Amino acid sequence: MAGLNVSITFFSLVVALCQALRWLSKWLLSPGAYSCLARELAGSLQLCMSCLELRMLVEIGLWGGGFGPDVVLTLLFLLFAVHGISFDGASANPTISVQEFLLLESNLATAVAKLLAEGVGTGLGWALTKLYWSWELTQLHFIQNLISSECSSSIHTSLHHAAFVEGACSFFFHLVLLKLQQSHPVYRVPTLAATVTFLTYTAGPFTGAFFNPALATAATFHCSGNSFWDYVQVYWLGPLAGMLAALLLYQGNIPRLFQRNLLYSQKSKYRIPRARVTLQVEGDKPQQRKKGEKNTTKPHA
Structure with missing residues (x-):
C-alpha cells in the first residue's frame, strides 16, 4: 500500500499546486484573461x-500493488468531487467549451482561447507526470517507466463501437451537466462525480472512458495499435457528437446555429384576454353591454 500512499500524496500536491496557480493568476491577470486562459490551463x-496517475493505478495497481478496482473507483469519485x-x-x-459557445454563453474568441488553454494544460500535465514517473518513487512507477514507451491502445473493441461508447458517455455526461447547471454545488458536484465514476466503470474496459478530447489526446494518442485518424474518430468526433445530441435533446435546438425549436412546441405562458362584446349605438359610439342587459335593438327596415 506504500505505492497507493505516494499516489494520494501526489494527488494532494497537484491540487495544491494548481490552486496556488489559480490564486496567483487571479491576482495578476484581468478577469477576462483569468477566466478563459489561466483558469482553464490550471484546471486542465x-x-x-x-x-x-489514476490510469497508472488502474493498469498496474491490480497486480503490482495488490488493490482492486473498488479502491480506484473510490479515488476517482473523490478526485472529481475535489475537481x-x-x-x-x-x-x-473542450466539448464543454464548445457547448458554451453553441449556447451563446461565450463568443468565438473566448471559445478558441479556452480550447488553446486546455490543450496547453493537458500537454504540460502529461510532461510533468512523465517527469514525476521518471523519479521512480515506487515500484508502480518503475513498472510504468518500463512499459510507457510501448503502451498499447485503449480501444479494446471495434472502431464503430468504440466511437459509439465515447459518444454515449459524452451524451449522458452533458445531459446531467445541462440538467444541473443551475443547481447548488452541494448537489451538482457529487452528482457529476458519481456520473463520471459510473461511466468510467461501465465503459472503461472498451475505450478507457475519457469522453474528453484533450485528456484522451494526452493519454492515448501516442500509443500503438490504432492510427491517428482512428483516435480522432473515437476520442474527438465521438464525444463531440454525444455533446450535440445531448444539447439538442435538452434544448430542442442549438441556439448558435438556429433558433427554431425542432423537438418541443413552446406554448405562450401569457393568456390573451378575451375581447368584450360591445354594442354599436347612435353616433357610432361603442357602448359596453352591461351584465344581464338584454339586446333591445331592433333591426332596421
Whole structure:
C-alpha cells in the first residue's frame, strides 16, 4: 500500500499546486484573461496529471500493488468531487467549451482561447507526470517507466463501437451537466462525480472512458495499435457528437446555429384576454353591454 500512499500524496500536491496557480493568476491577470486562459490551463493541468496517475493505478495497481478496482473507483469519485470544488468554474474539457459557445454563453474568441488553454494544460500535465514517473518513487512507477514507451491502445473493441461508447458517455455526461447547471454545488458536484465514476466503470474496459478530447489526446494518442485518424474518430468526433445530441435533446435546438425549436412546441405562458362584446349605438359610439342587459335593438327596415 506504500505505492497507493505516494499516489494520494501526489494527488494532494497537484491540487495544491494548481490552486496556488489559480490564486496567483487571479491576482495578476484581468478577469477576462483569468477566466478563459489561466483558469482553464490550471484546471486542465490538474485534471490531466490526476487522471494519468489514476490510469497508472488502474493498469498496474491490480497486480503490482495488490488493490482492486473498488479502491480506484473510490479515488476517482473523490478526485472529481475535489475537481468540482476547486476548478472555480473551469471546464477543462473542450466539448464543454464548445457547448458554451453553441449556447451563446461565450463568443468565438473566448471559445478558441479556452480550447488553446486546455490543450496547453493537458500537454504540460502529461510532461510533468512523465517527469514525476521518471523519479521512480515506487515500484508502480518503475513498472510504468518500463512499459510507457510501448503502451498499447485503449480501444479494446471495434472502431464503430468504440466511437459509439465515447459518444454515449459524452451524451449522458452533458445531459446531467445541462440538467444541473443551475443547481447548488452541494448537489451538482457529487452528482457529476458519481456520473463520471459510473461511466468510467461501465465503459472503461472498451475505450478507457475519457469522453474528453484533450485528456484522451494526452493519454492515448501516442500509443500503438490504432492510427491517428482512428483516435480522432473515437476520442474527438465521438464525444463531440454525444455533446450535440445531448444539447439538442435538452434544448430542442442549438441556439448558435438556429433558433427554431425542432423537438418541443413552446406554448405562450401569457393568456390573451378575451375581447368584450360591445354594442354599436347612435353616433357610432361603442357602448359596453352591461351584465344581464338584454339586446333591445331592433333591426332596421
